Amino acid sequence: MSFGDLNRVNTNVQSMNSQFSLNKINRDLSNNQLRMSTGLRINRAEDDAAGYSIAAKLSSRIEGLDRAMQNVGDAKSVLDIAETGIDKMMDLLIEMKGKATQAANGTLGETERGFIADQISALAAEINEISEQSIFQDISLFGGTDGENTGALELTFQVGERSSDTLTVELTALNVSNLFAGAGAIDGIDAVPAAGAAEMGSLVFDTFDGDTFNAFIDVVDAAINTLAETVNEIGISQSKLSIREETLSTAITANSSARSRIQDADFAKEQSQSIRLQILQQTATAALAQANAGPQAVLSFIR
Structure with a gap:
């Protein structure tokens, strides 16, 4: 992952990386909530194609x-x-x-x-x-x-x-x-x-x-x-x-x-995963805010 150059404002690589991480975390958290709400580890074929077929x-x-x-x-x-x-x-x-x-x-x-x-x-x-x-x-x-x-x-x-x-x-x-x-x-x-x-x-x-x-x-x-x-x-x-x-x-x-065993969700595991993802969501949001504020430092060069 590239961290970019903090002295360049046209492309904020840090912000892009933070957005990518936050989007992935939100997606994982959404899937986690779906598994907990349905009680199923496999809700779609894309979750586990082989497992989905066997369960069917x-x-x-x-x-x-x-x-x-x-x-x-x-x-x-x-x-x-x-x-x-x-x-x-x-x-x-x-x-x-x-x-x-x-x-x-x-x-x-x-x-x-x-x-x-x-x-x-x-x-x-x-x-x-x-x-x-x-x-x-x-x-x-x-x-x-x-x-x-x-x-x-x-x-x-x-x-x-x-x-x-x-x-x-x-x-x-x-x-x-x-x-x-x-x-x-x-x-x-x-x-x-x-x-x-x-x-x-x-x-x-x-x-x-x-x-x-x-x-x-x-x-x-x-x-x-x-x-x-x-x-x-x-x-x-x-x-x-x-x-x-x-x-x-x-x-x-x-x-x-x-x-x-194939299809059902492990609630203890999913609950632990949910807590971890919520913490990561908060840290990723904070990191994104910090990355977005980074280019403001360049203004000090022209004051």
Whole structure:
């Protein structure tokens, strides 16, 4: 840096040097205040081009992981609703088996069995009601393929940031038509559509003898097994989702920490830098004032 000749007034090199220093200090102080106000060390690509690029990629990944975490929560909600519905159906089937066992006993007459048959039919109707009420965001969980009450509903959940990070769950259509398909072959029971029919079905007893109810016990047991298998698959999927949730949480924390180290400002360092720059600003301002006053000394030569 040139200090110039104090005896020359046309070009004040000292003033120019002081202005250059003061401008640089003001610029550094402005950047320092920006970092402190935003909390970011990198606010523009020019601050750190490589760091800016890495931080952007990390932000993109974190956003994907956050969304995946929400998707996992939605998936768990879906399965919780399905499990709750199955639990209620299971309670009804257990009660239904108890009544069928009671009606199969030879000590009861036709009238008593008729009353029990009505109760069993009412319980079957409740199963259909539960099936219809098991809904998540307008999706009928037990409505089968396309809500036609047959087949199985296939749900694919995006549980990661990559396109391959998916979990597929199949929920079989659960209603009287499917759960009690075998009842149609029992003498004394009709109005049960065959498995695969679009109707949800109903149970109607035409005769009230012990053999009818005895045979119906096996049908109820088969329905209980169907629910048990379905809830087992749900439990496996819930376990997978819980593991995925933990994995995502760890990944979000790790990536957020990495981004913070690259992008976030060190406030202790920035505060110290701010104090240093403010002092330099004051000294540079004083130096500029002194440099601007220097040429006045030349007047003494011509007095």
